[in-house]
Amino acid sequence: MSVDVKGSYDRTYISNFSKDRQEPEWFTNLRLSSLEQADAIELPKPEKTKITDWNFTSFAHTTETKVVNSFDDLDEDIRVLLGEKEQAKNVIVQENGKVTYEKVEADLKNQGVIFTDIETAIREHSNLVEKAYMKEAISTNENKLTALHAALVNGGTFIYVPKDTHVELPLQTVYSVSENFGLFNHILIVAEQNSSLTYIENYVTTQDANDAVANIIAEVYAADGAKVNFGAVDTFSEQVTTYVNRRGHVGRDAEIYWALGQMNDGNTVSENTTYLMGQGSYADSKAVSIGRGEQSQNFTTNIVHYGKNSDGQILSHGVMKDRASSIFNGISKIEKGATKANGEQTERVLMLSEKARGDANPILLIDEDDVTAGHAASVGRIDPLQKFYLMSRGISEQEAERLVIHGFLAPVVGELPVEAVKEQLTEVIERKVY
Amino acid sequence: MTTPNLKVDDLHVSIEDKEILKGFGIEINGGEIHAIMGPNGTGKSTLASALMGHPNYEITKGNATFNGEDLLEMEVDERAQAGLFLAMQYPSEVSGVTNADFIRSAINSGREEGDEISLMKFIRHMDDKMGKLEIDSSFQHRYLNEGFSGGEKKRNEILQMLMLEPKIAILDEIDSGLDIDALKVVAQGVNDMRSDDFGCLIITHYQRLLNYVTPDKVHVMMQGRIVKSGGPELAERLEAEGYDWIKNELGIEDETVGQE
Ligand SMILES: Nc1ncnc2c1ncn2[C@@H]1O[C@H](COP(=O)(O)OP(=O)(O)OP(=O)(O)O)[C@@H](O)[C@H]1O
Ligand SMILES: [Mg+2]
Numbered sequence: 293m294s295v296d297v298k299g300s301y302d303r304t305y306i307s308n309f310s311k312d313r314q315e316p317e318w319f320t321n322l323r324l325s326s327l328e329q330a331d332a333i334e335l336p337k338p339e340k341t342k343i344t345d346w347n348f349t350s351f352a353h354t355t356e357t358k359v360v361n362s363f364d365d366l367d368e369d370i371r372v373l374l375g376e377k378e379q380a381k382n383v384i385v386q387e388n389g390k391v392t393y394e395k396v397e398a399d400l401k402n403q404g405v406i407f408t409d410i411e412t413a414i415r416e417h418s419n420l421v422e423k424a425y426m427k428e429a430i431s432t433n434e435n436k437l438t439a440l441h442a443a444l445v446n447g448g449t450f451i452y453v454p455k456d457t458h459v460e461l462p463l464q465t466v467y468s469v470s471e472n473f474g475l476f477n478h479i480l481i482v483a484e485q486n487s488s489l490t491y492i493e494n495y496v497t498t499q500d501a502n503d504a505v506a507n508i509i510a511e512v513y514a515a516d517g518a519k520v521n522f523g524a525v526d527t528f529s530e531q532v533t534t535y536v537n538r539r540g541h542v543g544r545d546a547e548i549y550w551a552l553g554q555m556n557d558g559n560t561v562s563e564n565t566t567y568l569m570g571q572g573s574y575a576d577s578k579a580v581s582i583g584r585g586e587q588s589q590n591f592t593t594n595i596v597h598y599g600k601n602s603d604g605q606i607l608s609h610g611v612m613k614d615r616a617s618s619i620f621n622g623i624s625k626i627e628k629g630a631t632k633a634n635g636e637q638t639e640r641v642l643m644l645s646e647k648a649r650g651d652a653n654p655i656l657l658i659d660e661d662d663v664t665a666g667h668a669a670s671v672g673r674i675d676p677l678q679k680f681y682l683m684s685r686g687i688s689e690q691e692a693e694r695l696v697i698h699g700f701l702a703p704v705v706g707e708l709p710v711e712a713v714k715e716q717l718t719e720v721i722e723r724k725v726y
Numbered sequence: 727m728t729t730p731n732l733k734v735d736d737l738h739v740s741i742e743d744k745e746i747l748k749g750f751g752i753e754i755n756g757g758e759i760h761a762i763m764g765p766n767g768t769g770k771s772t773l774a775s776a777l778m779g780h781p782n783y784e785i786t787k788g789n790a791t792f793n794g795e796d797l798l799e800m801e802v803d804e805r806a807q808a809g810l811f812l813a814m815q816y817p818s819e820v821s822g823v824t825n826a827d828f829i830r831s832a833i834n835s836g837r838e839e840g841d842e843i844s845l846m847k848f849i850r851h852m853d854d855k856m857g858k859l860e861i862d863s864s865f866q867h868r869y870l871n872e873g874f875s876g877g878e879k880k881r882n883e884i885l886q887m888l889m890l891e892p893k894i895a896i897l898d899e900i901d902s903g904l905d906i907d908a909l910k911v912v913a914q915g916v917n918d919m920r921s922d923d924f925g926c927l928i929i930t931h932y933q934r935l936l937n938y939v940t941p942d943k944v945h946v947m948m949q950g951r952i953v954k955s956g957g958p959e960l961a962e963r964l965e966a967e968g969y970d971w972i973k974n975e976l977g978i979e980d981e982t983v984g985q986e
Contacts, residue, residue, distance in 0.1 A: 675818070676781055676782075677818050678818045678819075678820050680778075680779075680780055680781060680802060680818075681814065681817060681818035681820070682818075682820065682828070682832075683779075683801070683802035683803040683806070684778050684779075684802055684803075684805075684806055684811075684812055684814075685806055685811075685828075685829075685832035685835075685886060685890060686803050686806035686807045686832050686835040686836050686890070687803060687806075687831055687832055687835045688803050688835060689801070689803065691831060691835065692803075695820065695823050695827075695828065695831060696820060696823070698822060698823065699820055699821050699822025699823040699869070699870075700821070700822055701822070702821075702822030702823075703822065
């Protein structure tokens with residue numbers, strides 16, 4: 293068998309791992325049944341990207357991590373993400389799946405909001421987690437990687453916002469990976485009726501990362517009338533192979549806004565799927581990415597409409613340089629009965645090199661007559677007339693290109709909810725483009 | 727300080743192997759305002775683009791100097807930094823880049839590192855010029871020319887001219903698409919720049935802008951070169967009578983650049 297982690301991570305290992313974490317029985321059982329599934333089912337098959345020889349299965353599942361006592365002891369790379377000391381009000385930092393720094397305002401607890409690492413949540417809020425965990429938004433048996441994920445979860449965060457509760461400040465997380473760690477990170481966000489929150493996550497690697505693996509699932513449940521802002525900046529190094537699947541499940545008149553800065557340097561499969569279940573539900577998915585070096589990436593943004601009058605907006609912008617290759621799939625799916633639904637999508641790819649490859653595939657799948665839908669896609673180079681215009685004002689060729697690229701990515705960068713993260717993304721873009 | 731000088735001599739320009747400028751010559755000094763008029767398709771925009779260094783235009787013959795230096799050897803940004811400015815007939819739109827960021831980059835590109843214009847000073851300067859041109863302050867934060875109306879784009883070109891303070895400006899149909907009030911405002915912008923340290927080449931189809939900005943010289947362009955020059959009265963006669971009398975006088979049948 294080509295993909296087999298069973299050798300090192302078998303039933304016994306997983307049972308013990310689960311026991312060490314004092315997990316409830318339902319969770320242990322879910323791990324074990326998922327392990328069985330992982331053996332039986334195939335890798336996902338992202339359109340036009342061959343991933344069969346990518347490393348998803350060779351990694352270290354546990355490592356030693358030290359807990360950091362103060363903000364100042366955090367790694368510099370992590371500190372910059374949290375901004376000035378005072379700015380980071382609600383933060384969880386996890387290194388190789390373990391919490392190394394945590395700060396949660398008392399207000400939050402008083403509101404009844406839960407913001408904690410997934411390990412603690414599974415232990416202390418087992419019922420709340422069980423109700424949602426890998427149920428509606430994603431299943432363990434979708435493919436080998438979702439099953440492996442469920443079997444091996446070793447990091448992540450749980451957020452619960454009670455009914456009618458509004459979390460004013462962003463909840464921020466940073467996940468870092470070192471050496472050959474295999475991070476199986478699970479984010480579960482449950483926003484109850486008419487609640488609202490903003491969540492932002494950063495993925496980073498330390499210097500010594502070497503052939504690491506990230507298998508990430510985020511599930512966001514926005515119950516009726518809830519509003520969730522979800523921001524992410526992924527910056528794994530070329531030493532990390534990533535499978536990341538971010539899912540949303542949106543109730544009546546609820547809204548999810550995704551702003552994804554997909555800046556990994558390693559091979560990446562990224563899926564962002566939102567299920568618009570309720571009447572008048574809304575999803576807005578904005579994503580930017582930059583491909584460089586030899587990396588191969590596959591991005592799928594998918595919005596599935598079930599609710600009447602549901603509205604899904606997809607905007608995906610990618611910049612490609614060197615020999616990088618990226619596929620951008622946008623899927624608007626409107627199910628029968630989702631009358632008056634509206635699905636719109638735009639994929640744009642800016643090619644900076646002759647040798648790079650960029651594909652934009654807009655797909656509309658519509659099973660209902662009474663809907664509106666539209667798509668636009670383009671793959672192009674920097675417009676020489678734009679460059680001429682900018683340079684005719686004295687701006688150098690390099691600066692002109694920089695402006696055009698920043699402008700091209702601005703629709704997403706501008707949406708990120710935390711200033712420090714916005715700045716960081718801008719910096720990453722700068723670094724990746726030059 | 728030396729007076730600005732742009733000198734173009736026997737310029738031949740081709741695009742995609744088609745010769746469009748066929749021996750164009752002009753000399754513009756600081757303090758002078760020249761107007762070029764001429765029917766559609768006679769090479770006016772080609773001249774402007776070629777002088778600015780547009781990549782699609784190939785100079786096949788002739789030369790151009792800017793303050794004594796070989797203009798045609800310079801990159802586009804070097805020409806701008808030397809003090810040449812082109813208000814384009816069709817300015818590009820650049821999404822995601824705000825007008826203010828763009829203009830500030832442009833100003834700073836002409837300055838040494840460490841000597842960049844301070845944000846406060848820039849904002850004051852920009853507010854002042856926008857006020858003069860009656861441009862709503864929201865345009866600072868709009869993406870460069872994106873969704874601007876025709877007239878708004880033209881005003882924005884003049885705003886850039888006022889902010890960058892070039893030595894020689896070429897204004898390509900800055901008046902087309904402007905309503906009467908906007909025309910006055912734009913003309914005022916040009917007149918504000920008037921000094922011995924500023925020369926201007928106005929490309930226009932209409933006398934009306936020249937009513938507000940009186941030119942020192944008026945040139946008529948046909949077939950890719952200047953076929954007649956005169957004073958402001960020439961523009962008035964063109965406005966009244968059209969181009970036929972010149973064509974008759976010179977025996978020109980097709981004034982465009984198409985025919986040899
Ligand atoms: N990219 C191009 N490819 C082919 N022909 C071109 C190109 N650009 C300009 N031309 C031709 O060159 C000639 C001169 O064009 P130009 O734009 O310089 O005219 P103009 O005098 O500015 O006209 P108008 O008054 O209409 O603005 C025209 O016949 C035009 O079609
Ligand atoms: Mg023209």
